[in-house]
Amino acid sequence: MANLVDSREERTFDVIVIGSGISGGWAAKEFGEKGLKTLVLERGRNVVHNKDYPTTTMMPWEFEHKNELTAEIKEANPVISKCYAFREDAMHFFVKDADHPYVQEKPFDWIRGYQVGGKSLMWARQTQRWSNYDFEGPARDGFAVDWPIRYNDLAPWYSYVEKFAGISGNKDGLAELPDGEFLPPHELTCVEKHFSEKVAAEYNKSRHVIIGRAAHITEPQQIHLDQGRGKCQNRNLCQRGCPFGGYFSSNSSTIPWALKTGNVTLMTDSVVHSVLYDEKKGKASGVKVIDAKTKEETDYYARVIFVNAAALNTNLVLLNSISSRFPNGLGNDNGVLGKYAAFHNYRARISGEYDGFKEFTTDGSRPNGGYIPRFRNVFKQETDFLRGYAAGFYSGRSSNTDSNGIGASLKDQLLKPTLGNWHVSSHIMGETIPKETNYVALDKEKKDEWGIPLLKISIDYDDNDEKMTKDYLEQMTEMFTKAGFTNLQTNDSKQAPGLDIHEMGGARMGNDPKTSILNKWNQVHACKNVFVTDGACMTSTSTQNPSLTYMALTARAADYAAKQMKAGEL
Amino acid sequence: MDMNRRVLLKQLMLASAGAVLLPGCVLDSKKVAAIPLHNLKISGNQEDLLAAIVDAIIPKTDTPGAKELGIPKFVLVMVDDCSSKEDQITFVAGLDGIESFSKEKLGKSFIDCEPNEKEELLLSIETKKEVVSPEVEKTFSSIKGLTIWGYTGSEYVMTNFYKFEFVPGRFHGCVSVTNQSPA
Structure with missing residues (x-):
């Protein structure tokens, strides 16, 4: 220098x-x-884009630990190991605890993320x-x-x-979440559409379930091609760096x-x-x-x-x-x-199942999810806490595999998984x-x-966050129930601030x-x-x-x- | 190390009430594990035993079994790198326990059992038909879980049976199940 x-x-x-x-x-x-x-x-x-994405073309079976963290790494990095994206395929883009x-x-x-691009690589x-x-x-x-x-x-x-x-x-026309200059939206699943319709009907169109707005090129424009970027190929491996610039x-x-x-x-x-x-x-x-x-x-x-x-x-x-x-x-x-x-308060989650649409499933992969814009205290103060929360909403069909037994019968079962129920889940994104x-x-x-x-x-956190977390779980439980979702499980991880x-x-x-x-x-x-x-x-x-x-x-x-x-x- | 001495040593160990499970390397210091390991202390015999268990869990049929797909190595690497020290100690003790259990029930090493004997023996652990030590239960369950994970996540199974797509290039939120692979 x-x-x-x-x-x-x-x-x-x-x-x-x-x-x-x-x-x-x-x-x-x-x-x-x-x-x-x-x-x-x-x-x-x-x-450097594409030059320095060492794992981007690696197949899942090529990771020595199938994308898990080793005990040594977890022990040495108690903080960063909590991050959902700190896995074998992308851990080289995150700051290790002891280094900083x-x-x-x-x-x-x-x-x-201390590198050129910072956390924009793994966001x-x-x-x-x-x-x-x-x-x-x-x-x-x-x-x-x-x-x-x-x-x-x-x-x-x-x-x-x-x-x-x-x-x-998608141009949803919501006052609380203005539309932007959108490329074509990702699709909602059958169950997400069902939830969207149910919630709109049950809450007199005051609550909305929409497709997330996401920084993915679903249809490249000239300005993207000029950057050398192409269409998102739905790999859903973004945290590794994307060879398509998707x-x-x-x-x-x-x-x-x-x-x-x-x-x-x-x-x-x-x-x-x-x-x-x-x-x-x-x-x-x-x-x-x-x-x-x-x-x-x-x-x-x-x-x-x-x-x-x-x-x-x-x-x-x-x-x-x-x-x-x-x-x-x-x-x-x-x-x-x-x-x-x-x-942002990301502590609370809810999950459940939907016993319907059995004749349908999803095809391909979606680097996005459903989104529930804030519906609490938007137009006026209406609860005992200030502000509100948005929420993510996801669904997909689980795969059922019978893993009982030993030997040829087990092998046969493993090779013939069957489609399970639709699973649904949501997480809070609360204003603090x-x-x-x-x-x-x-x-x-x-x-x-x-x-x-x-x-x-x-x-x-403070008392406002506690009340908001409780309200999210109550409201989502009610919304999930009204949509016919069952086996609901709620969780407050009480995760420390920062992990959001x-x-x-x-x-x-x-x-x-x-x-x-x-x-x-x-x-x-x-x-x-x-x-x-x-x-x-x-x-x-x-x-x-x-x-x-x-x-x-x-x-x-x-x-x-x-x-x-x-x-x-x- | 000659066979007689090894058998003698093992019998001595079994005779000592079977409660104190010595690490395998003490038993057989010459034949070491072929797979380089960081933490786990495993003898060549224990490595062979593990491979036989993995093979019994998902055997070769008209398609390759877990052993041919290299899953014994995956199981060892995962236990070696991703388990806690305590779990590693339990794992080795459990491996030896499975061998002892085989000898106790069938009078021979697990590795020398017939395929149907191996299957029945492991099944009796899984279904709790037989009372075994917590180490044996835990180790078997860990080997089985890792074997299934390694097998279903292998290139062979993912590409031949699960229609794995690395670059789907699409997402459809609602398609008829008949148009979609079950995995």
Whole structure:
């Protein structure tokens, strides 16, 4: 690295983007396209689309442990082993516990992906828009602070990112879940359609079961072919990286697109220590980078900095950016930085069976599922808890195999499985309320091997979450029962926050610099040339999977930043 | 190691009330397992015994059995890499227990039994027709589960019987069962 950057000029860019995940990739693409010289810093290794997907064409029988984790790996990695996607086929894309320790003041399963593309390689690809019922939530219900934007501010940017990323979905015409620029939807199963119709009828069309909106190219458009991406082939092995580019990831889409502009430099193994602040000019001047391998420290400079290190690590970078002007972290005049963190409640599940449609089954494979948009407290407050939950909904026919006995008869049974009942299941995706007491902070003593303080995480459920979990199980039990589902089993895993992988906030947006870190353009109130457009910016969490909103916020903020730079304001 | 000494050692062990189950490697230190293992201490004889059990559970008929499809190795690798230390100790003890059970019931090594004798012996463990030690019960159930998993997940079975598709390229949410393979 030293040879590459032996002069300050060579270390100076128009824009620095910290992170190459789902939001950083978008920042890189936007700035590259706008002709701005951009440096993208990634703390992990490079993962080049198709070149670095070592398991992507492996057959299930080729995995030594049939995709299970070994006892040794589980023992050494109690946190990451809880993640549903941390299996033999994709574990190389996840951070191992011992490599990057953090301090759990309260139990928090921090799931991370340190590589080019970040977690966009392994994400669940659900992409639902927010509505005004989400943006107006904090103001209406009196928590957090008012969002400085509304749906109309973001709607054109949702469209913009959806067209490029490729989002499949059905135009359902729901006020609480606006339609987008959809590619053809995946199909619901017979049982999902039955459930949808039953629920609509039983609840006077106030509850809906729809097909999930997912970042899968179900019908490639020219813009996808131009990215070298093709149609999703329904392998449902997305977490390995997709050889077809069938789902959206930074690796298959925004990063190669950005690099193709010739304006973007991608630097891997570059751990950002902090954002540098120029006390004389009164703005940020660049970032301090530590080489992940050599530990060598180098400063890079730019007019504008985009912090997209993933929600909690963005907080860490900002908290660790200490100057005379900002002794408590960049932009943290009000002490809010790191606080009002929140997440999604994924604790509760229900499953059951349906003794019908026996003459039908599914064919092929679907990297998606049914989706139940929030129906609680949408248009007005109606329960004893604030906000509500969305839910996933899945169905399929199980395979029955008689495994009793020994010998030739057993063998015969195994080779002739029969179709069992339809099974149905659902899980909660609950909104949690950001609170001052749910926070992240720098540990005062412990540091990592790059000399950066460890992040201390103190995030927990509250009474609102308990009530919501209970209500979800009650309501779903009622809905399942009304649909004729039987053998219902409910479960509250009480899993720690973090395992939802939807941690948000800490550097929230707001109109008032006294109570928020970022303004309506995702600009740090007190340091205008620093932008935060990943999960850290979220004022509230709503119930939708958040990545699409990060993408839209990033494209919008990058557009604003570029215009401000052109106008000489930044 | 000559046969007489081995038989003698085994008889000595059985004579010692059968409660203390020595690790197999003590019995036969020369013949080691052919499969490289990380944690499990298994002798060549125990490896052969396991293969015979796996073979009895899913035998060769007009199609290959579990042994021919390499499932004994899969069972060992899974126990070796994916089980806890305690479960591994139980597994080895249970293997020896199955051998002792065979000798007790039929007066010969499991490996020397006729196919129908092996089947009946294992069936009597599965159906609890005979009272066996918890180790034997657990080990048999673990071998059987892993054998079924390995067999049904093998390339041979998945491609020839289950119509496995790596790249389906489609999803239909509601098709007639007659148009769909049962797996």
